[in-house]
Every structure is written in structure tokens, then in C-alpha cells.
Amino acid sequence: MTNTKINLPTEHCETCPAFTQLEQMGIKVGDFDRVVALAGNPNTGKSTLFNALTGLKQHTGNWPGKTVTRAEGGYQFNSVKYKIVDLPGTYSLLSASQDEEVARDFILFGQPSCTIVVTDATALERNLNLVMQVMEITDKVVVAVNLMDEARRKGVEVDTRSLARDLGVPAIPITARTGEGIATLLAAVSDVIEGNIQVKPMRVEGTPEFQKAVNQLVPMIEAMAPGIPNARWLAIRLLDGDARVQKAITSGELGEIISRQTRADVQFSKKMSVEGRQ
Amino acid sequence: MTMENITPNDILAKAEALRNNLSTGFRDEIVKSIYSEAEKVANRAVKTASDKKYDFDQKIDRLVTSPITGLPIMLILLGVVIWLTVSGANVVSEAIATVLFGIGDLGRSLFNQVGIQWWITGFIWDGVYLGLAWVVSVMLPPMMIFFPAFTFLEDLGYLPRVAFNMDWLFKKAGAHGKQSLTMAMGFGCNAAGVVATRVIDSPRERLIAILTNNFVPCNGRFPTLIMLATVFVASAFPPALTSFVAAGTVVGVVLIGVGFTFLMSWLLSRTVLKGEASAFTLELPPYRKPNVGRILYTSIIDRTVFVLWRAMQTAAPAGAIIWILANIPFGDVNLARAIADWLNPFGLLLGLDGVILLAYIIAIPANEIVVPTMMMVYMGAGMMINGPSSSASIYDLLVHGNGWTLLTAVNLMLFSLLHNPCATTIVTIYKETKSWKWATVSVVITLGTAFLVTFLTASLARLLGWA
Numbered sequence: 096m097t098n099t100k101i102n103l104p105t106e107h108c109e110t111c112p113a114f115t116q117l118e119q120m121g122i123k124v125g126d127f128d129r130v131v132a133l134a135g136n137p138n139t140g141k142s143t144l145f146n147a148l149t150g151l152k153q154h155t156g157n158w159p160g161k162t163v164t165r166a167e168g169g170y171q172f173n174s175v176k177y178k179i180v181d182l183p184g185t186y187s188l189l190s191a192s193q194d195e196e197v198a199r200d201f202i203l204f205g206q207p208s209c210t211i212v213v214t215d216a217t218a219l220e221r222n223l224n225l226v227m228q229v230m231e232i233t234d235k236v237v238v239a240v241n242l243m244d245e246a247r248r249k250g251v252e253v254d255t256r257s258l259a260r261d262l263g264v265p266a267i268p269i270t271a272r273t274g275e276g277i278a279t280l281l282a283a284v285s286d287v288i289e290g291n292i293q294v295k296p297m298r299v300e301g302t303p304e305f306q307k308a309v310n311q312l313v314p315m316i317e318a319m320a321p322g323i324p325n326a327r328w329l330a331i332r333l334l335d336g337d338a339r340v341q342k343a344i345t346s347g348e349l350g351e352i353i354s355r356q357t358r359a360d361v362q363f364s365k366k367m368s369v370e371g372r373q
Numbered sequence: 374m375t376m377e378n379i380t381p382n383d384i385l386a387k388a389e390a391l392r393n394n395l396s397t398g399f400r401d402e403i404v405k406s407i408y409s410e411a412e413k414v415a416n417r418a419v420k421t422a423s424d425k426k427y428d429f430d431q432k433i434d435r436l437v438t439s440p441i442t443g444l445p446i447m448l449i450l451l452g453v454v455i456w457l458t459v460s461g462a463n464v465v466s467e468a469i470a471t472v473l474f475g476i477g478d479l480g481r482s483l484f485n486q487v488g489i490q491w492w493i494t495g496f497i498w499d500g501v502y503l504g505l506a507w508v509v510s511v512m513l514p515p516m517m518i519f520f521p522a523f524t525f526l527e528d529l530g531y532l533p534r535v536a537f538n539m540d541w542l543f544k545k546a547g548a549h550g551k552q553s554l555t556m557a558m559g560f561g562c563n564a565a566g567v568v569a570t571r572v573i574d575s576p577r578e579r580l581i582a583i584l585t586n587n588f589v590p591c592n593g594r595f596p597t598l599i600m601l602a603t604v605f606v607a608s609a610f611p612p613a614l615t616s617f618v619a620a621g622t623v624v625g626v627v628l629i630g631v632g633f634t635f636l637m638s639w640l641l642s643r644t645v646l647k648g649e650a651s652a653f654t655l656e657l658p659p660y661r662k663p664n665v666g667r668i669l670y671t672s673i674i675d676r677t678v679f680v681l682w683r684a685m686q687t688a689a690p691a692g693a694i695i696w697i698l699a700n701i702p703f704g705d706v707n708l709a710r711a712i713a714d715w716l717n718p719f720g721l722l723l724g725l726d727g728v729i730l731l732a733y734i735i736a737i738p739a740n741e742i743v744v745p746t747m748m749m750v751y752m753g754a755g756m757m758i759n760g761p762s763s764s765a766s767i768y769d770l771l772v773h774g775n776g777w778t779l780l781t782a783v784n785l786m787l788f789s790l791l792h793n794p795c796a797t798t799i800v801t802i803y804k805e806t807k808s809w810k811w812a813t814v815s816v817v818i819t820l821g822t823a824f825l826v827t828f829l830t831a832s833l834a835r836l837l838g839w840a
Contacts, residue, residue, distance in 0.1 A: 137656065138656065138658045183571075217659065219415045219418065219419050220411055220412055220415035220416075220419070221411075223411035223414055223415055224407060224408060224411050226411075227407050227410065227411055228407070245659060245661070249421075249428065250421060250422030251419060251420070251421050251422070252419065252420040252421070252422070253418055253419055253420075254417070254418045254419075254420070255418070257417050257418045258414065258417075258418040261413075261414040261417060261418070262414065272664070297410065297414075299403055299406045299407050299410060301399065301402065301403050301406075302396075302399065302402070304394070304395060304396070305395060305399050305403075308391040308392075308394070308395060311387070311391060312384065312387060312388060312391065315379050315383065315384050315387060316384060318379050319379045319380070319381065319384060330388075331403075333384065333385070333388035334388055334391060334392050334395070334399075335392075336388075336392060341385055344381045344384060344385065345381040345382065345385065347381075
């Protein structure tokens with residue numbers, strides 16, 4: 096596959112920093128500088144965005160649950176190489192179904208440099224539940240408010256500035272199908288990763304006694320598994336009695352999951368060609 | 374306890390102790406506050422114009438998912454897709470067959486002129502090439518039409534509506550409502566349908582969906598059904614009605630398959646996979662204007678070429694094997710014929726014949742090559758080098774040359790619908806369930822059903838003097 100340079104449609108003038116070129120790298124993700132995860136509710140257009148960024152042809156279909164495995168591809172933006180991981184769509188990160196587990200394990204343990212949560216502009220409220228759950232796990236979040244064209248057709252207006260202010264992370268309006276807003280989105284992702292944008296994710300703190308309990312567990316988890324990225328979230332899950340997390344901790348599976356998620360996916364191109372065909 | 378050597382059990386014990394001190398329902402509180410915060414944030418950010426009196430999508434949905442019109446609309450759409458496939462495929466099929474078998478003639482005579490030994494010529498042109506030519510001419514035309522039509526409905530957003538309409542049926546069968554999504558994917562490819570069952574949360578219901586996915590005919594089996602329906606069932610009707618009758622027959626076979634899906638799901642959920650159907654929420658996504666370029670790419674490159682290439686990979690060696698079997702003398706006949714004769718009594722018992730069973734055994738790696746293999750065995754060595762390119766000549770070969778009756782055609786359709794998954798699907802089932810036991814069960818269930826049903830129809834037909 097040859098690399099194709101495409102000019103993204105943009106409404107901004109050429110002096111705008113967002114006006115730039117995207118280079119689709121297909122599945123050539125051998126060496127990359129950053130890892131970006133694509134999360135979101137089912138059928139919000141994650142795979143469409145993934146295809147627009149990578150130039151790949153991951154199957155998209157208009158039904159929730161189309162992507163059941165994670166797909167990976169690459170793109171280059173402002174000379175930085177990104178590996179992008181398309182996760183199965185999920186409503187939450189708490190359930191036990193296999194597709195949700197794939198998404199959860201990657202956001203938790205894959206340590207992506209940034210997670211883009213793709214949301215449906217026409218059903219924002221429901222989508223925000225997942226955004227907030229992702230923000231419980233990681234700070235580096237950019238919210239892509241997708242399907243803006245559909246929202247306009249339905250007479251729905253989304254004020255992304257208000258959204259970004261409330262959530263404490265960038266919220267970018269896009270239409271993945273047409274490429275609208277993608278350059279701005281990528282600029283925001285890059286700014287979040289490089290620290291040019293300070294993120295302050297909105298978190299539900301819970302009662303003081305709950306916070307105290309969390310604060311007692313976190314150091315213990317960090318002592319047991321040094322370098323573990325999301326001790327706070329694990330502590331919350333343990334307090335909740337999440338059987339799956341309990342099992343992961345006692346069986347030593349945790350270490351295995353962490354190394355599996357970060358291991359280079361050598362068989363990737365083969366996987367794309369087989370599992371990409373759904 | 375020092376911080377240096379904390380064991381997992383320490384952490385669990387601590388969590389347990391802390392949890393008991395917390396007021397009950399603390400987690401509910403957090404979830405509730407996530408929801409209320411999300412609501413507040415969304416309310417501040419989203420403005421909905423109130424002058425839009427009605428929503429077009431909702432109007433369509435009221436019709437498409439209504440208890441009264443939902444199922445008929447679904448049947449009509451299925452009928453239209455299959456009718457397009459049948460009538461379109463007939464046009465292209467003959468042209469492709471003529472060209473491909475013509476190339477075979479050319480190659481053969483070229484080899485003969487150059488003086489290449491007969492067995493090399495035969496092996497290459499009457500074995501390998503003929504196998505490939507058959508598979509392409511039988512499979513390519515229906516796929517070229519079916520896949521884009523299916524992908525169109527998929528991109529439009531119709532599949533979740535199907536799931537919505539059929540939910541109560543699956544619930545009655547003790548299965549998951551999302552099984553209709555995986556069943557729909559099975560029309561494209563059963564292996565893909567098995568992978569798609571990952572959307573089902575409950576392991577019990579997922580297993581039911583996996584084990585019964587093969588009861589919907591995949592694209593590899595559609596060509597068989599279409600050919601038999603056209604040649605045998607529809608030929609009894611006036612030409613103007615042919616495509617409608619053929620399409621109707623295929624729809625009927627598909628519905629029988631769906632019926633067996635329910636029956637088997639019901640049986641499984643009452644016996645080895647006992648349990649209640651679980652509740653789930655399914656979003657009905659908005660209808661989206663399908664992107665023509667993407668549909669063509671997905672359906673032609675990713676689906677058609679992929680499936681066809683796979684079929685060709687098994688058709689080439691299958692063609693070679695048949696040619697070899699047909700050219701090894703065995704008594705008065707050749708080996709292929711001898712094996713077919715030996716299988717014949719069992720075949721007749723099922724309303725089929727020995728050749729069909731032989732073709733079926735050779736075609737185990739990929740069911741889609743059953744018909745090509747069968748035709749090659751019938752034609753045998755040197756009997757009829759060229760593939761018949763029209764329905765009439767196929768009818769002639771099967772009925773007058775090999776004693777087929779309507780029962781043979783009907784039972785082959787049933788057999789092709791019900792028999793075991795292809796090798797790829799079996800391996801996929803193993804990968805998804807991580808158990809050879811369930812992979813084996815999937816074969817036993819389907820093959821057992823196929824034998825039982827064809828035996829019953831054959832016996833019944835004979836009892837009533839129809840065959």
C-alpha cells in the first residue's frame with residue numbers, strides 16, 4: 096500500500112495550525128511514536144474515523160457491534176507517527192461481555208498516549224456516560240463529537256465549547272464520513288499528548304468515606320504491581336467487588352494483560368487480513 | 374505488613390474490609406452521579422430545535438418494526454434481494470460459463486497441437502482448470518449481486534431492525550435476540566457469523582448462536598440452491614415466471630433454514646444449554662445514506678473476491694483429485710465411478726445418489742464446490758469435456774444422463790442447507806469456543822439433522838409414490 100497524502104477539508108484559513116496534511120500509513124505501524132485508542136458507544140462511527148485516518152478499509156456497517164476485535168493502523172500527523180487502535184464499541188466499561196473486555200483491557204493496560212472517545216452528536220447524553228467512565232481511567236482524553244451532519248439534519252445543535260469546559264478535556268465536532276473537523280481533532284490529540292493543552296477531566300468523587308477507602312487501597316496496589324497505570328480505577332473496582340478484577344489480581348493475570356497489551360503486535364498485518372473481514 | 378511484600382490476597386482482604394465499612398449502595402451512588410452529571414453536561418451543550426415536528430426515521434421505523442407490517446416487510450426485502458440475485462445471476466452466468474469453458478477448449482487444443490502428453494493436458498485442463506472454471510461460473514454471478522445488496526441493507530441500518538422484529542421468536546426459543554444479527558451475517562459467510570456472536574454477552578446464548586449459525590445458507594451455498602431451484606423447480610413454469618419461482622423456492626429454503634435455527638436453538642436451550650433468554654437493550658441506529666463506493670469496495674473486494682479466492686483454492690485440488698479418480702481404471706469403470714457406485718445405496722436412502730455423496734466428501738474443505746465437483750464426476754473422463762453452459766443442458770445431463778428426479782433436487786437443496794459447516798467455519802468455532810467438543814457438536818448436530826431430514830423426505834416421497 097502506498098502512502099497517500101490527502102488534504103483534509105477545512106473551513107479554517109491556511110495560517111491556522113490545524114491546516115496541515117495527514118499522511119495515511121495503512122498497516123505500516125512498525126515504528127510509531129504515539130498510540131491512540133478509539134473508544135466509543137457502538138455505532139458512533141469509530142471505524143469510519145479509523146478508516147479516514149489510516150486509509151484502511153476496516154469494515155463498517157450500520158449496526159451496533161460491528162467491530163468485535165481491535166484493529167490497528169497508522170497515520171502521520173505533523174511528522175509524528177501514530178498507531179491507532181480501533182476498539183469495539185461499548186456502552187460501559189463494567190460488563191463482562193467479550194467485546195467490552197477488549198476495549199476495557201486496552202484502555203486500562205495498553206497505556207495509549209491518548210484515547211479518543213467518539214460520541215454521537217444526536218445522542219450525546221447517553222454517550223457521555225462512557226466518556227466519564229473513560230475519564231475515570233485516564234486523563235488523556237479527547238472527545239470527538241461525531242455525526243455532526245446527522246445532528247444538523249435532525250436540528251440538534253451541540254455547543255462543543257460548553258462541553259469541553261464541563262468535561263475538562265477537548266471536545267471537537269467532526270463528521271468522520273466527510274472528513275470535516277478531522278484536522279482539528281488530530282491537532283487536539285497531539286496537543287493533549289504533548290501537554291500543550293492541560294486536561295482536567297471531570298470526575299465523580301463519591302462520598303468522603305469512599306474517597307478515603309480508595310486512597311488506602313491505591314498505594315497497596317501500586318506496591319504490588321509497580322508501574323501499574325490505573326491503580327485508582329482498580330481500587331474502585333475492587334471496592335465494588337468486581338469479580339473479574341479480583342481474579343485478575345490474584346491469578347497474576349494482571350501482569351500478563353499489561354505485557355500483552357503493550358507487546359508489539361507482530362502478526363498484525365495477518366490479523367487485519369483475516370479478522371478484518373467480518 | 375510492610376509495603377514491600379503485599380500479596381494480592383492482602384489487597385482483596387483490605388478491599389473487603391473497607392467495603393464493609395462503606396454505606397451500602399455506595400457504588401450505585403457513584404453510577405447515579407455519573408448519569409446525572411452526564412445529563413447536566415449534555416443539557417448545557419445540546420440544543421434541539423423544537424420546530425422539527427416529526428422525524429422521518431421514526432416514521433419509517435414505525436412501519437418497519439411494527440408487529441403487523443414488520444415481518445412482511447422483512448420477507449419482501451429478503452425476496453427482493455434473492456430475486457435480484459437469481460435473475461441477475463442467470464444473465465451473467467451463461468456468458469461467464471461460455472467464456473471460461475471456451476478458454477478450456479482453446480488450452481486443450483493448444484496442448485494437443487504442441488504434442489504434450491495426454492495425461493498432462495488432462496490433469497491441467499480437465500482437472501484443475503475445469504474445477505476452477507466451474508467454481509467461478511457457478512459462484513461469481515450470484516455473489517456479485519447478493520453481496521452489494523446485503524451490504525447496502527447493512528449500511529442503511531436495517532439489520533438491527535431485523536433483530537428487533539425477531540426478538541420475540543428468539544426469546545421463545547430460549548436464545549438471545551442479537552442472534553438474528555449473527556444469523557444475518559451468516560448469509561454472507563458462516564465463519565463471519567460465528568465471529569459476530571461476540572456481541573452476545575451470555576456464554577450460553579452465544580454457544581447456541583454459534584452452533585446454529587450454519588442453518589442459514591452462506592454465499593458459498595446460495596449458488597447451489599439457486600442453480601437447483603432454477604433448473605428443477607422453475608423449469609416447470611412458463612419462462613416469464615422462472616426467476617420469480619426460482620427466487621420463491623430459494624426464499625422457501627432459507628425460511629426452512631431459519632425454522633431449523635429456531636428449532637435447534639429451542640432444543641439446545643431445553644437440554645444441554647438450559648437457561649432463560651437474557652434481556653438486552655438494542656439501539657436502533659439512525660438510517661444512514663449508504664456510501665456507494667464503500668459498498669462496492671466492501672462487497673466486491675473484501676467479500677466477493679475473498680470468498681471466491683478461498684473457493685478457488687479448494688476447487689483446484691478438488692478438480693485434480695476428481696480427474697485422477699476418473700482416470701484410474703477400476704474393473705470395467707474408473708475409480709470415481711466405483712466409489713460413487715459403492716456409496717450409491719446410502720445416497721439413494723437419503724434421496725440423493727453416490728456421486729453427490731462423493732462430491733460432498735471431496736468438497737468438505739469448502740461446501741461451495743459441491744455442485745462443480747458433482748458435475749465433474751457426472752461428466753467423468755472424456756464423456757463430456759465441456760461444461761454445459763445453459764440450464765437446459767444441465768437438466769438434460771442430470772435427469773436423462775443420471776436419473777435425477779425432483780426428489781433428488783429437493784433433497785440436495787435440503788442437504789446443502791443443513792449439512793455440516795465447512796472446514797473454515799469448524800476451525801472458527803473451535804477458535805471462538807476454544808473447545809473441540811463444541812466444534813464436534815456443531816458437526817454432529819448439523820450432519821445428523823441433514824441425514825434425518827433427507828431420509829424422512831425421501832421415505833415419505835417414496836411411500837406416497839412421488840419418487
